[in-house]
Amino acid sequence: MEVINDDLPTTAMAMRLRGVKNQFGAQVIHESLDLDVRRGEILGIVGGSGTGKSVLLRTIIGLNTPQMGRIDVLGEHVAALGPNDRHEIEARWGVLFQDGALFSSLTVAQNIQVPLKEHTEMSDVLLDEIAALKISMVGLPAEAGNKYPSELSGGMRKRAGLARALALDPDIVFLDEPTAGLDPIGAAEFDQLILRLHAAMGMTVFMVTHDLDSLHAICDRIAVLAEKRVIVCGTMAEMMQQAHPWIHEYFHGPRARAAIATKEA
Amino acid sequence: MTAIDSSTDGTQGAWLRSDVQDRLLVLAAGGRWNMASAVRLQVDLEMLEGPSGGLVELNAAEITGIDSTGAWLLYRTLKRLREEGLETRLVNASPTVAEMLDQMAANDVPHPAAPPVENGLIRVVRHMGETTEEIFWEVIDGIAFLGLVMQTLGGTLLHPSRLRLTPLVFHMEKVGLNALPIVGLISFLIGVVLAYQGATQLQKFGAEVFVVDLIGVSVLREIGILLTAIVVAGRSGSAFTAQIGSMKVNEEVDAMRTLGLDPIQVLVIPRTLALVLMLPLLAFFSDIMGLLGGGLMAWSVLDVSPGQFIERLNGSIGMWTFWVGIIKAPVFGLLIALVGCYEGLQVANSAESVGSRTTRSVVESIFLVMIVDAVFSIFFAYIGI
Ligand SMILES: Nc1ncnc2c1ncn2[C@@H]1O[C@H](COP(=O)(O)OP(=O)(O)O)[C@@H](O)[C@H]1O
Ligand SMILES: [Mg+2]
Numbered sequence: 052m053e054v055i056n057d058d059l060p061t062t063a064m065a066m067r068l069r070g071v072k073n074q075f076g077a078q079v080i081h082e083s084l085d086l087d088v089r090r091g092e093i094l095g096i097v098g099g100s101g102t103g104k105s106v107l108l109r110t111i112i113g114l115n116t117p118q119m120g121r122i123d124v125l126g127e128h129v130a131a132l133g134p135n136d137r138h139e140i141e142a143r144w145g146v147l148f149q150d151g152a153l154f155s156s157l158t159v160a161q162n163i164q165v166p167l168k169e170h171t172e173m174s175d176v177l178l179d180e181i182a183a184l185k186i187s188m189v190g191l192p193a194e195a196g197n198k199y200p201s202e203l204s205g206g207m208r209k210r211a212g213l214a215r216a217l218a219l220d221p222d223i224v225f226l227d228e229p230t231a232g233l234d235p236i237g238a239a240e241f242d243q244l245i246l247r248l249h250a251a252m253g254m255t256v257f258m259v260t261h262d263l264d265s266l267h268a269i270c271d272r273i274a275v276l277a278e279k280r281v282i283v284c285g286t287m288a289e290m291m292q293q294a295h296p297w298i299h300e301y302f303h304g305p306r307a308r309a310a311i312a313t314k315e316a
Numbered sequence: 317m318t319a320i321d322s323s324t325d326g327t328q329g330a331w332l333r334s335d336v337q338d339r340l341l342v343l344a345a346g347g348r349w350n351m352a353s354a355v356r357l358q359v360d361l362e363m364l365e366g367p368s369g370g371l372v373e374l375n376a377a378e379i380t381g382i383d384s385t386g387a388w389l390l391y392r393t394l395k396r397l398r399e400e401g402l403e404t405r406l407v408n409a410s411p412t413v414a415e416m417l418d419q420m421a422a423n424d425v426p427h428p429a430a431p432p433v434e435n436g437l438i439r440v441v442r443h444m445g446e447t448t449e450e451i452f453w454e455v456i457d458g459i460a461f462l463g464l465v466m467q468t469l470g471g472t473l474l475h476p477s478r479l480r481l482t483p484l485v486f487h488m489e490k491v492g493l494n495a496l497p498i499v500g501l502i503s504f505l506i507g508v509v510l511a512y513q514g515a516t517q518l519q520k521f522g523a524e525v526f527v528v529d530l531i532g533v534s535v536l537r538e539i540g541i542l543l544t545a546i547v548v549a550g551r552s553g554s555a556f557t558a559q560i561g562s563m564k565v566n567e568e569v570d571a572m573r574t575l576g577l578d579p580i581q582v583l584v585i586p587r588t589l590a591l592v593l594m595l596p597l598l599a600f601f602s603d604i605m606g607l608l609g610g611g612l613m614a615w616s617v618l619d620v621s622p623g624q625f626i627e628r629l630n631g632s633i634g635m636w637t638f639w640v641g642i643i644k645a646p647v648f649g650l651l652i653a654l655v656g657c658y659e660g661l662q663v664a665n666s667a668e669s670v671g672s673r674t675t676r677s678v679v680e681s682i683f684l685v686m687i688v689d690a691v692f693s694i695f696f697a698y699i700g701i
Contacts (some may be wrong), residue, residue: 155666160430170357177389182389182422183427193427201665220351220383251419252384 060154065090067254080106085137093256095266098276106258108225142170144223150232151208155202159211166218185214206237226258242268257301263310329353339370345376350387361393366402377408382416391420405687461658468580483586491552492594503602507609524618529629531610540603541641545648548596549681553656556587557677558659561670588653595649596642636701647686655681
C-alpha cells in the first residue's frame with residue numbers, strides 16, 4: 052500500500068523516483084513525489100485531468116528535466132548518465148505517445164524500423180521481417196505496413212505506435228492514455244493486446260490511463276496522482292478500501308460500478 | 317563441430333554450436349538471445365547449412381534469455397532449413413523459449429513487398445503529366461479563391477462591423493512594422509551597390525551625374541517595390557501558410573466552420589488587408605532607404621553633394637516614376653497574401669504537407685509578383701509613363 056519501499060533491492064525495481072519536483076513558471080506540478088515501479092509489473096497511473104500524469108511520464112523518460120529529485124530507471128541514475136550510456140538506456144524503453152506520434156512522412160513499417168536502424172545493425176531483409184513481425188504482433192493487418200499514418204484510423208495508429216515502441220523489445224514501455232479515443236471494443240482489444248505482449252515479453256508497463264476497464268483488466272498496481280504527488284499506490288482491491296475522497300469517488304462512482312459489473316460478468 | 321558466438325568481453329551473448337552427425341545436424345543454442353547480441357549472428361545463421369534431406373535438431377536447453385528478435389532469428393533459420401527440405405525438431409526448450417517460438421510462428425504472415433519502384437523515365441513523364449494537371453487545377457482553384465475572398469471583402473466593406481480590427485492591427489504590426497529593419501537594410505545596401513556600379517560605368521563616359529537618374533528611376537520604379545515584395549513573400553507569405561496550415565492539421569479550421577465562423581472572414585481577410593495596407597508603406601520606406609544608400613555612395617565616390625543630388629532628382633524624375641512603383645504595391649500585397657492563405661488552406665493532414673505548401677507559397681508568390689510586374693511594365697509603356 053505504501054508508495055515506496057526502500058527494503059526492496061534496487062534490482063527488483065524498474066524505476067525509482069525520489070523527491071521529484073516539477074514546476075512551470077509559478078505553477079508547481081509535482082512536489083516531493085516518490086514512486087517505485089517494480090520490474091515486470093503493469094502499473095496504472097490515474098489522477099484528475101491536469102494533475103501532471105503526462106508531465107510525470109515525460110520527466111521519467113528525460114523529455115522534461117525536474118527542478119529537484121532523483122530518478123533511477125533500471126538501476127541507472129538517468130540524469131547523471133553521459134550521452135553514450137543515455138543512448139543505450141533509451142534503447143531499453145519504448146514510449147507510446149497520446150496520438151501515436153508516428154512520423155507522418157514514413158510508412159508504418161519504416162516508422163518501426165527507425166529505432167531498429169538507430170540501435171542495431173540489421174540487414175535490410177531482416178529489418179523488413181522484424182517490422183512485419185511487430186505489425187502482426189500488435190494485431191495490424193500486413194497491408195498496414197506500407198501505409199502512411201494519415202491513412203490509418205485512430206486505433207490503428209495507436210497499434211502502430213505500440214509496434215514502434217516495442218521495436219527494440221524494451222524492458223519498459225510507457226503508454227500515455229493508450230485506450231483514450233478508442234471505441235469500447237477497440238479499447239478492450241488493446242487491453243488484451245498489452246496483456247498478451249506482457250505475458251510474452253515480460254516487460255514493465257507504465258500506463259497513464261483513465262480507463263477503469265483497463266485498470267481492472269490489466270493493471271497489477273495502481274498509483275494515484277493527487278496533491279502534487281503519488282498519494283497511494285497499490286492493487287485494485289486496496290484502492291477500493293481507500294477513504295481519500297477523490298479516490299473513493301473515482302473507484303466507487305457510477306462508471307466504476309459499471310466497470311466492476313463488466314469485470315464480474 | 318563449429319561454433320558461432322556473439323559474446324563480447326565479459327557480457328555473455330548468444331551462441332550457437334553446430335555439429336553434423338551423419339544425416340543429423342545438431343544445433344545447440346545458448347546464452348542470451350536478445351536483440352543486442354543475436355543480431356550479430358544474422359550472417360552466420362544465414363550461412364548455416366544442413367545435410368540435404370536430413371534432420372535438424374535444435375537444442376535450446378542453454379538459452380538463458382530470449383526476446384522477439386532473438387526468437388525470430390532462430391525461427392527464420394529453422395524455417396529456411398525446412399524450406400530446403402530438412403526436417404526440424406526443437407528439444408529441451410524452456411516454456412518461455414517454446415512460447416516465444418510459437419509466437420513467431422503465429423505472427424509469421426507474408427508481408428506485402430513495398431510497392432515497386434517504377435522505371436525512371438516513366439516516372440519522369442508521369443510526374444510531368446501529374447504536375448501539369450495539378451497546375452491547371454490550382455489555377456482554376458486559385459481564381460475561385462480570389463473570387464471568394466473578393467466577395468467576402470466586398471461584404472466586409474458593406475458591413476464594416478464584420479471586420480476584425482484586433483487581428484488586422486496585429487497582422488499589420490507583424491507584416492509591416494516588424495519588417496522595417498530588414499527591408500530598410502536591404503534597400504539601403506542595394507542603393508549603395510547600384511550607385512557604385514553605375515558610377516564606375518558612367519565615369520567612362522564622363523557622365524557621372526547621370527548616376528542620380530539611374531538610382532532614381534531604378535529604385536523608385538522597380539527595385540524598391542520588388543525587393544519589398546520578395547522580402548515580404550519570404551517573411552509573411554510563408555508565415556501565413558505555416559500558421560493556417562498548422563491550424564488545418566489541428567482541425568482548428570474545421571472547428572471554426574462548425575462554430576459558424578467563416579475561415580475566409582476570420583483568417584484570410586485580416587491578413588490580406590494587412591498586407592494590402594502595409595506593402596505600399598514598406599515600399600515607400602524602401603524607396604527612401606534605397607535613395608539614401610545611393611545618395612551617400614554618390615557623395616563619397618563621385619562627390620555629388622546631397623544638395624546636388626536632390627536638385628538633380630527633382631529635375632529629372634517626374635512624380636509618376638514614384639507613383640508607378642507605389643501603385644504596384646497593393647496589388648503585390650494582395651497576391652502574396654492570397655497565395656499564402658490559399659496554400660495554407662490547401663494543407664493536408666500532415667506536418668510534411670505544411671512544409672511543402674510553405675515552400676510552394678513562397679515560390680509561387682515571388683513568381684506571380686514577377687509576372688504581374690512585367691504586365692505592369694507593358695501597361696505603363698503602352699500608356700506612356
Ligand atoms: N511545457 C509546459 N509548460 C507549461 N505548463 C505545462 C507544460 N506541460 C504541462 N504543463 C501544465 O502541467 C499541468 C499538467 O499537465 P499534464 O501532465 O499534461 O496533465 P495530465 O495529467 O492531464 O496528463 C497542466 O496544468 C499543464 O498546463
Ligand atoms: Mg495527459
